[in-house]
Amino acid sequence: MSKLSSDSLIYISEVMMPHQANVAGNIHGGEIIKIMDSAAYASARRYARSNVVTARIDEVEFHLPIMIGDLVTCTAQVVYVGKSSMEVAVTVDVEDLETEGKKRALSAFFTMVALDKKGKPNPVASLKLLTPEEEKAFAEGQKRYEGHKLRKQK
Numbered sequence: 001m002s003k004l005s006s007d008s009l010i011y012i013s014e015v016m017m018p019h020q021a022n023v024a025g026n027i028h029g030g031e032i033i034k035i036m037d038s039a040a041y042a043s044a045r046r047y048a049r050s051n052v053v054t055a056r057i058d059e060v061e062f063h064l065p066i067m068i069g070d071l072v073t074c075t076a077q078v079v080y081v082g083k084s085s086m087e088v089a090v091t092v093d094v095e096d097l098e099t100e101g102k103k104r105a106l107s108a109f110f111t112m113v114a115l116d117k118k119g120k121p122n123p124v125a126s127l128k129l130l131t132p133e134e135e136k137a138f139a140e141g142q143k144r145y146e147g148h149k150l151r152k153q154k
Contacts (some may be wrong), residue, residue, distance in 0.1 A: 002128040005137075008047035008078035008088070012039045015097070016070050027066040032092060033057070036108060039076035040088040044112035047078045047086060048124045055085065056111040056148065064094065064105055071095040073102070076110075079134070080141025084121035085113045087141040109144065 012035060020031040037054055044052040066072060073093045080087035087109050094105040116122040129135045 002126040003047060004128050004130065005078055005134055008043040008076070008086075010039050010043040010046065010076045011073060012042070012076075013071060013073040016066060016068055016072060018068050021068050025068045027068070027070070027072075029060075029062060032062075032066060032072065032106070033060065035072060035074050036060075036076075036090045036092060037110065039074040040090050040110035040112055043076035043078055043088050043090075044086045044110075044114070047081075048112075048114040048122070050122050050124075051115045051117075052086075052112040053115060054110055055113045058109040058111075058144065060106060060108045062106050064103060066092075066094050066105055067096075069097060071097055072105070078127065079109075079137040080145060081124055081127040082145060084115075084123055085111055085145070086124060087111055087145065089137065109141070111145075111148075 016027045020027050076088050076090045078086045079089045090110055091107040092105045093102040095102045114122040114124045129138055
């Protein structure tokens, strides 16, 4: 059985509030990562149709500040599937609601593992790739997966 990556596409949007910021009005990085993790969770859970947990977050680099009042939109989608693990690409776009236009604030790859009711890894359906972009994202995800696996064995 296989599924389309679009089966996992999730959007989460949230206006940033003062309690999420430091005294200068910059949103704490942990607040953004929490939203990203929620989006990755929803994407992977929708795809796997089982509980999932975060196993790894690849490099997170903030490209621009996110301020109080900004609209943050996280987009998450499964791009690679192993036996029980999935790599979810998560992007964060930020929009100042007083001006027009969105900008990419950051992105990261989350590795999520599907679990059965006993908390053991649960196999997930293979990913059906329809476009060259999906094939490229899958191949890149597979490279990252194999790289992580090699480093873990050392």
